[in-house]
Amino acid sequence: MDSGTTDAAEAAGDEDGWEVDPEDEIAPVVEMAGNQMRAWREGAGLRAADFGARIGYGEDLVRKVERGARIPRPEYLDKADAVLGAGGKISALKKDLTEARYPKKIRKLAKLEAQAVELLSYGSHGLHGTLQTEQYARALIAMRQPAYPHEEVERGVAARLARHAIFGRSPAPTLSFVLEEVTLKRPLGGRLVLRQQLERLLEVGELRSVSIQVMPTGTEEHAGVDGSIQVLKFPDGSAVGRSEGAYSGRPVSDPKQLRILELRYGMIRSQALKPRESMDYIRDLLGVT
Numbered sequence: 001m002d003s004g005t006t007d008a009a010e011a012a013g014d015e016d017g018w019e020v021d022p023e024d025e026i027a028p029v030v031e032m033a034g035n036q037m038r039a040w041r042e043g044a045g046l047r048a049a050d051f052g053a054r055i056g057y058g059e060d061l062v063r064k065v066e067r068g069a070r071i072p073r074p075e076y077l078d079k080a081d082a083v084l085g086a087g088g089k090i091s092a093l094k095k096d097l098t099e100a101r102y103p104k105k106i107r108k109l110a111k112l113e114a115q116a117v118e119l120l121s122y123g124s125h126g127l128h129g130t131l132q133t134e135q136y137a138r139a140l141i142a143m144r145q146p147a148y149p150h151e152e153v154e155r156g157v158a159a160r161l162a163r164h165a166i167f168g169r170s171p172a173p174t175l176s177f178v179l180e181e182v183t184l185k186r187p188l189g190g191r192l193v194l195r196q197q198l199e200r201l202l203e204v205g206e207l208r209s210v211s212i213q214v215m216p217t218g219t220e221e222h223a224g225v226d227g228s229i230q231v232l233k234f235p236d237g238s239a240v241g242r243s244e245g246a247y248s249g250r251p252v253s254d255p256k257q258l259r260i261l262e263l264r265y266g267m268i269r270s271q272a273l274k275p276r277e278s279m280d281y282i283r284d285l286l287g288v289t
Helices: 003-012 027-043 048-055 059-066 073-082 091-098 104-115 134-142 150-168 181-185 191-205 255-271 275-288
Strands: 118-123 174-180 210-215 231-233 239-243
Touching: 003 174, 003 239, 027 059, 027 073, 027 091, 073 091, 091 275, 104 150, 118 255, 134 150, 134 191, 174 255, 181 210, 181 275, 191 210, 191 275, 210 255, 210 275, 231 255, 239 255
Parallel strands: 118 174, 174 210
Antiparallel strands: 118 231, 231 239
């Protein structure tokens, strides 16, 4: 990649990293990483421009990374590690800097999901973030209005993909999802994107720790009319929940309030198709999608 291509991509804010909000709690981590990379570069006797040329990035980007104003992509770190002979020390920054790319509220949510032993989710309009494919997530985020900058779209997509890790945890948490039938029929992003998303639901639904149920559009009784519900339960017995139609939409942890959310969720599950029926329904949709 030549410097002209890099500078153009950087101006578009998509190829070479993510801008850092100075007010974000993660900013000191990014700044510290930048200081380390500058120290390695200076120790190697390289000017920023020469170093950038060796790794295939412009001098302006190098300086932004080193002062903590931009979060570099993983490829940048690997190239820097190789050129500076850091023996893996710069590449080791990838974990912290990858997490720093995600929006603040998503980082907090991902941490909660990583600790949870049980997750309950009813989505009134969309799919839970952990279930979304890359293409589906990108389509959803990109169609929001006012439109997000490309950089923000990609940050959102990366954050949702990182949340897929919940399905690989051991011991596996218990995960329950209730999805609206109409959501599974609406071709957001196009027919191919929807088909890939339905295939993903079947794949995840085969996991023993996962229950996916479909709420028929034609149901005459629906306990979820007030909106989406999510509850996360933790090893120490504590929990946190949120519903659009309860407690002003704020997260709650009071046991009495959580009992109401769980009661509603239990009713929703009882009114939805059973898990096996739901998987059959999704297979039928794939046959006509």
